[in-house]
Each structure stands twice: as C-alpha cells, then as structure tokens.
Amino acid sequence: MKIIFYSYSGVHSAVVAGAAYLGLWSAQEAASLQFSGIPFFGCQESKSELRYLGNDKQGNQVYTLGVKGEMELVPRAIQDFLQLMEIPAQDLIMINTNLFINRMSRWGERLARYGLIKTGNFLARQGLKKDFPLLFKEVKKMLKRQGVLT
Template sequence: MKIIFLGHNPLQAALIAANLYLGKGPTQKLPEGLNTVPYQDMLFSPIYIGSDNKGNQVYTLGGGKDLWMVKRSIEDLLNILGIEEGNLMVAPVSTSWDRVLGWLSHIPPPLGGRHLNLLARRILWLFQHRVLQELVKQVKP
C-alpha cells in the first residue's frame, strides 16, 4: 500500500506527519536533503519519504489550498481507473501553522522572505509535533 500525507505543500506539516508515522520524529533535525532540492520541483509531485515496518510506502504531496478537494479527486481517479481502495491511502494534514508559513512564503526574498520561511519551517518542525501526532494516530493502513 502507498500512504500519501497530503498537506498544503509537501515540506511542512505533511513532511513532519510522514516522519512521525515512520517513527523518525519528533526530532530537532530536518530530514537530510530537505534544503538541497529545488522547492518548485517538489510542489506538485509526490515525495517518497520511506517505508514502514509493514512495507507500506510513505509519500508527501502538496495539494494547495483545498486539501479535501485534492483528496477526493485522487480517490475519484482511483475509482475511474479501477484501482482498489486498499492500494492507496490519502491522509490530509493541516494545522494553523500552515497559514503562517503560507503568508511568510509571499514575502519577497529581498525583504528576507526566504530566511523567514526557513526559520518558520524550523519552528514548525520543533513545535508542531503534538497536533500532528494526533493526526498520524488516525492513519491505520
């Protein structure tokens, strides 16, 4: 089975939730390679995070503003293609911090936007675990 943690973008809450699900978190370190991949290359493609102890592959995916619409679209596409529901699970994850990071991402780089976004991403990684742990507990393949 493939499990997709669907967030507003694949690098914030979805990434933390995927790592918590895999038992890699909470940790103070960002996943390796997170800052080396061009951001625009990750926005609308699934990012493979790892496999759980049952062999389920775990991904993150950025879905933009309307996560429930994206989730439903993926599920409808599975039905159209005749793929069984048990092969893919889409778990939307969203928290109030996502809005803050979304707002910070609109600050132009000359005004410190990139640095503020990286700082906010680190703060998110450190302090948002409780909320995401509750969401991750609901994911049962």
C-alpha cells in the same frame, strides 16, 4: 498500500509527519528544531510533486504531496481517478496534515511557497516544534483507524 501525507506546501508538515511515521525523525529532534535530517524539508525544487519518503515496516509506500489551496479537491480527484481505474480505494490512505498545525506553521508553508523561503521555513520550523506532539498523535490515530497501525 500507499500512504500520502499532504499539506499546503508538501515540504513542511507533510514531510515531518511522514518522516516521524517512518521513524526517520523523533520528538526530541522536533523539540531541538533539528529539521536538517528530514528528506525534502523546505525543498522548493520539488513543491507540488509526489515525493517518495520510503516504505514502512509493513511494506506500505509513504509519500508526501503539496496541494496548495486545494485541500479538498486534490484528494477527491485522486479518489475519483482510483475509482475510474478500478483500483480499490483501500489501497490508498491520504492524511491532511494541515488539520493538525497552528497558524504559524500554515503561514510558514505559504510564505515559503510564495518565495519567502527563509522566513517561511523559519516560521514553519517554529510552528512545527509546537505542533509535533498533536500532529504525530493524530496521524497515529488515523493510521490505527485505517488498520495500518495496531
């Protein structure tokens, strides 16, 4: 199975959620704003690309993706492609991390995306520090509903 965490930029809330899910990052690191250990965090070279973060304990592959303003279109297009290729839809879980972040995080993602990288990354870090508990709680809930977590 493949799990894709997606957000506006794909290099902020999506990588934080993916890294936390994989156990690469903790709530303590979020509280202290230690984002340097998160793969791809704030990385502008790979925006809008599907990025592999690693495998979870069950062997599921975990990715992140930036979708810009196409929060509904991109997942729908991917699901349609799977159907067209006769790949079972249950082999893919897509989680929109933008649903669980505040305005500061959203603005940070957008500003970084449009070239104000330092300001955007700063705002995203500040926002994600506050967002992390809800973000991780909701991600775990969604993965439990899908049968990935028990």
